[in-house]
Amino acid sequence: DVKVTQSSRYLVKRTGEKVFLECVQDMDHENMFWYRQDPGLGLRLIYFSYDVKMKEKGDIPEGYSVSREKKERFSLILESASTNQTSMYLCASSRGGQETQYFGPGTRLLVL
């Protein structure tokens, strides 16, 4: 079974803090993705990566950055958290050349 894990299920941070969300997959997948999920908006792609040290912007990259130093780990960074980044963050991975994505359980982030 594919397993995608996220470092925290719930996180509370203050405005201006630097926030790290970690995602790890154990299936040697090449592709990894970060989404945010908001009511009525579905999932929106923030950043994705097709390989180690490689990243590409998704649809809403503003205010976020990512890091992929190892194949199994993809980190989402909020350099200076703002209240409009309060959301559910979902990580996913897929095998190279295949579209089926497998999701982690999500991190619900509250920025006060």
Place this chain on the structure above:
Amino acid sequence: GEDVEQSLFLSVREGDSSVINCTYTDSSSTYLYWYKQEPGAGLQLLTYIFSNMDMKQDQRLTVLLNKKDKHLSLRIADTQTGDSAIYFCAETLTGTASKLTFGTGTRLQVTL
């Protein structure tokens, strides 16, 4: 452009069939997916259909694709309370190498 639309809410009685609909605008879709999200959890892949197919059946689930109208539906037979969740359709496009575009999600409520 990419746009995937779903109605936000559906209520059905236990034992009835549920039909969740999805429309998309880009005709270059290759695969179309249905994901299920239970409360507080990540997304779980339910089923998918390749764009050259009209129908796919998997136990209680039937996926219908009308490529001419760009309409996708998921039928759940004999709906159970455990089917209560948010259902997302998603498409992947030719040449986008594993990127998915998600609909807004349909919340299915199953009543007794």
